[in-house]
Amino acid sequence: MEAYRTVIERIEALAHDRGLSFDPVIFRVTDSDEIAEVASMGLPNRFIHWYWGGAYKELTLHQSKDVLSILELVLNTNPSYAFLRGTNTYLQNVLVIAHVYGHVDFFKNNHWYRKSNKNMLNEAELHARNIRRYEAAHGRERVEALLDAVLTVARTVNAFERSPAERRKLLIYHLEEKAPLQDWERHVLQMIREEAEYFDLIQRTHIINEGWATFVEAELLREVLDTTEWASVSVQLCNRPAPYTIGYTLFQTLKAERGFDTVLQTRTYYEDIALIDEVLTEEMVKRLDIFVYDPKEKQKSYDLQAVKEMLISQKLFKGEPYIEVEPGGHQRELLLTHREEERKLDPKRVSLFLRAVHSLWRNPVRLRANGKVYTYDRRGFSTT
Amino acid sequence: MASNDRAMRIHRGRIAQYKHDTLLREYLKQHLNELIQQKELVIDGRVKTQIATLDLPTLKYGEEAAVLARGSGGGGGQAGGGGQAQSGDEMQVLGGLLGGDHHGKELRVELDFDEFVRLAQEVLLEEIRLPVFTEAAGGGEVEAPDQPELTDLDRIGIRPDLNLEETMLASLQRNLRERGVADFDVELSQDGWYFVEDPLDYQNHRSVEVYVLDISGSMRGEYLSLVRKTIFVLWYYLERRYPTNLRRYIVFQDVAEEKTRDEFFCVESSGGTHISAGFETATSLLQGVTEHDKFLFLFTDGETSSGDFDLAKRRFEEALGRFDLVTYGHVNPGGRGVGGFSEFVQEAARRVPNALFANLVDVEAIRKTAREFMAVFGDERGDARWKRTGRSLSGSRR
Numbered sequence: 073m074e075a076y077r078t079v080i081e082r083i084e085a086l087a088h089d090r091g092l093s094f095d096p097v098i099f100r101v102t103d104s105d106e107i108a109e110v111a112s113m114g115l116p117n118r119f120i121h122w123y124w125g126g127a128y129k130e131l132t133l134h135q136s137k138d139v140l141s142i143l144e145l146v147l148n149t150n151p152s153y154a155f156l157r158g159t160n161t162y163l164q165n166v167l168v169i170a171h172v173y174g175h176v177d178f179f180k181n182n183h184w185y186r187k188s189n190k191n192m193l194n195e196a197e198l199h200a201r202n203i204r205r206y207e208a209a210h211g212r213e214r215v216e217a218l219l220d221a222v223l224t225v226a227r228t229v230n231a232f233e234r235s236p237a238e239r240r241k242l243l244i245y246h247l248e249e250k251a252p253l254q255d256w257e258r259h260v261l262q263m264i265r266e267e268a269e270y271f272d273l274i275q276r277t278h279i280i281n282e283g284w285a286t287f288v289e290a291e292l293l294r295e296v297l298d299t300t301e302w303a304s305v306s307v308q309l310c311n312r313p314a315p316y317t318i319g320y321t322l323f324q325t326l327k328a329e330r331g332f333d334t335v336l337q338t339r340t341y342y343e344d345i346a347l348i349d350e351v352l353t354e355e356m357v358k359r360l361d362i363f364v365y366d367p368k369e370k371q372k373s374y375d376l377q378a379v380k381e382m383l384i385s386q387k388l389f390k391g392e393p394y395i396e397v398e399p400g401g402h403q404r405e406l407l408l409t410h411r412e413e414e415r416k417l418d419p420k421r422v423s424l425f426l427r428a429v430h431s432l433w434r435n436p437v438r439l440r441a442n443g444k445v446y447t448y449d450r451r452g453f454s455t456t
Numbered sequence: 457m458a459s460n461d462r463a464m465r466i467h468r469g470r471i472a473q474y475k476h477d478t479l480l481r482e483y484l485k486q487h488l489n490e491l492i493q494q495k496e497l498v499i500d501g502r503v504k505t506q507i508a509t510l511d512l513p514t515l516k517y518g519e520e521a522a523v524l525a526r527g528s529g530g531g532g533g534q535a536g537g538g539g540q541a542q543s544g545d546e547m548q549v550l551g552g553l554l555g556g557d558h559h560g561k562e563l564r565v566e567l568d569f570d571e572f573v574r575l576a577q578e579v580l581l582e583e584i585r586l587p588v589f590t591e592a593a594g595g596g597e598v599e600a601p602d603q604p605e606l607t608d609l610d611r612i613g614i615r616p617d618l619n620l621e622e623t624m625l626a627s628l629q630r631n632l633r634e635r636g637v638a639d640f641d642v643e644l645s646q647d648g649w650y651f652v653e654d655p656l657d658y659q660n661h662r663s664v665e666v667y668v669l670d671i672s673g674s675m676r677g678e679y680l681s682l683v684r685k686t687i688f689v690l691w692y693y694l695e696r697r698y699p700t701n702l703r704r705y706i707v708f709q710d711v712a713e714e715k716t717r718d719e720f721f722c723v724e725s726s727g728g729t730h731i732s733a734g735f736e737t738a739t740s741l742l743q744g745v746t747e748h749d750k751f752l753f754l755f756t757d758g759e760t761s762s763g764d765f766d767l768a769k770r771r772f773e774e775a776l777g778r779f780d781l782v783t784y785g786h787v788n789p790g791g792r793g794v795g796g797f798s799e800f801v802q803e804a805a806r807r808v809p810n811a812l813f814a815n816l817v818d819v820e821a822i823r824k825t826a827r828e829f830m831a832v833f834g835d836e837r838g839d840a841r842w843k844r845t846g847r848s849l850s851g852s853r854r
Binding site for chain 2: 105106108109112113116117118120121122123124125126128129132220223224227314360361362363364365366367368372379382383386392393395410415416417418419420421422424425427428442
């Protein structure tokens with residue numbers, strides 16, 4: 073870590089000069105394995121679940137084959153923890169350090185992150201301990217089955233939604249409030265919901281956050297690196313995964329057209345949808361080579377409106393079917409509706425999903441989708 | 457500091473992976489029968505399944521819908537707002553990369569072939585109620601994965617790591633000094649001592665196993681399942697007996713040809729049945745073979761083409777003379793009576809000690825075959841090596 077001390081101080085000072093601000097950052101040099109572990113679990117000390125195991129296996133396999141390598145990881149906590157990969161070159165880690173300062177500035181200043189839980193590292197540790205305690209008290213299998221069901225419905229969280237009425241339409245909040253769960257079960261649901269909100273916020277600001285970090289990285293490194301190093305870095309910046317390059321291009325355009333102050337304001341008040349909606353242009357869509365692909369017709373469309381709508385719907389619903397809790401209905405029944413009626417759901421997944429929901433609701437659960445009503449009750453799965 | 461941290465770290469990722477794999481194995485075990493029957497079992501060393509990787513049971517769309525994607529060329533989108541995607545075009549679906557999960561696609565379970573075989577063996581040994589060996593091969597010796605294991609069966613080991621260039625130079629200088637001749641002492645090609653093998657490439661096999669499969673017409677479904685299950689069960693015992701064995705694969709219909717392992721598990725059925733061709737090619741593979749024990753495993757439905765019967769008999773006799781053990785699997789999922797060439801082999805196996813006949817009707821028959829096969833080793837353990845074999849068939853036998 074000593075090797076990076078000077079460059080960290082220099083980058084930090086440059087960041088302050090540009091008007092960036094952040095909580096303290098603790099850098100830690102580690103190996104690919106730990107980075108894959110944290111990336112798959114989301115947090116280094118989170119409770120252990122088989123689902124992270126599948127993601128970890130995939131990541132380590134990809135890393136071993138050089139298909140994918142995660143160069144850095146940074147946590148939205150106070151202080152922030154950033155992981156540098158020991159096998160990175162010195163120059164790669166300098167890039168990572170500058171990138172990290174972009175992220176930590178975003179965590180501190182972006183409006184949507186103001187209410188985020190900066191104590192999540194300790195919370196996650198506490199959650200893991202509680203879950204171990206419940207395993208000892210109620211049996212590992214029972215807790216694992218509960219975790220599977222809760223993690224399934226936890227995908228319905230929305231970290232942006234503040235209205236209680238709107239929240240109640242989302243399955244996980246409805247279950248937390250009304251499902252006939254035992255106290256410890258409800259506690260597990262609350263813990264998982266908190267963690268899910270922490271990750272949901274990161275997902276909903278992925279493009280702007282990565283774009284901003286890449287933009288800051290480029291701004292700061294231009295002053296730190298010599299011309300040859302900068303030339304190789306600028307090529308790398310354009311070859312990063314989509315969220316990085318899309319966000320980076322949007323910020324570059326903003327700076328060129330409206331100046332650095334507007335850029336700073338954008339990172340403070342915007343999230344992915346607002347940024348895309350306002351800044352993305354047809355010229356950028358073509359330059360970034362982003363298109364809507366229709367597999368049936370084998371056609372690409374670079375139409376700005378189509379690309380924008382697709383991007384926004386990805387951000388709104390994470391590319392997953394959007395279901396809502398219907399108000400009213402029979403008192404003990406839970407009625408769910410798939411909002412995009414024109415799109416068909418995979419019927420095999422419907423029964424598995426409803427079984428998971430039923431294990432929490434413990435009364436009949438119905439889902440309106442595919443022009444049918446799917447039911448899961450104590451007799452099992454049925455369709456009408 | 458970092459190394460200390462690593463030493464103290466709880467490897468949560470690995471623990472989670474262990475949990476994941478335990479569940480996955482259970483799931484795969486339930487689907488093994490359909491997996492094993494896949495016509496193309498091994499592709500690029502991996503068994504590809506139609507089973508979706510373990511996932512939380514969230515809702516997913518059930519149809520192919522338009523997706524957001526990005527060209528891999530970077531920049532240069534086609535003008536006019538649209539264009540035909542060429543088949544060679546590479547594109548990346550953006551789904552999960554924008555903040556979703558699992559990169560927006562459903563992953564299928566893929567297994568390394570060896571992992572698949574281990575899984576299949578686990579299920580089969582339990583299903584067929586066969587004994588599981590827990591002791592390590594080689595009687596507790598430490599095994600290094602890259603080095604051949606040396607025991608009393610084999611004392612040749614790795615040849616000296618000779619510096620050929622140094623040696624030849626010294627030889628040249630000696631000849632110049634002592635005989636005034638600028639020549640080497642020896643003809644390189646005639647002196648094996650000067651042949652240096654790379655210890656890492658040096659393979660010291662203890663046995664050669666030749667697998668011969670009839671791929672005429674009927675090779676599908678239950679037929680494939682029985683053959684593969686038998687092979688996997690045999691492998692279980694052979695691997696524990698011969699940690700450094702050599703496997704060769706032949707398929708035959710009208711003609712026979714050697715295949716790679718992956719090809720052997722992905723063959724297309726066609727043509728007639730010339731069992732003679734299978735035996736002949738298997739025997740020809742023994743040319744120059746120095747392995748200690750030689751096994752032949754031939755799987756067929758026994759319905760040899762007209763005119764091939766007598767030749768097949770002769771080739772079978774020849775194979776008996778060259779192999780230490782010839783195992784003939786009559787693949788018979790319908791449970792019909794044994795006739796034709798298979799009947800001849802069944803009869804011969806009663807007389808000839810180094811022939812085994814197996815009527816593979818169902819898994820119970822695999823159990824019987826495996827037990828008979830193990831009896832061969834049982835006899836051997838009784839210090840009367842290959843007692844069943846009345847005559848000496850190979851110079852390598854002690």
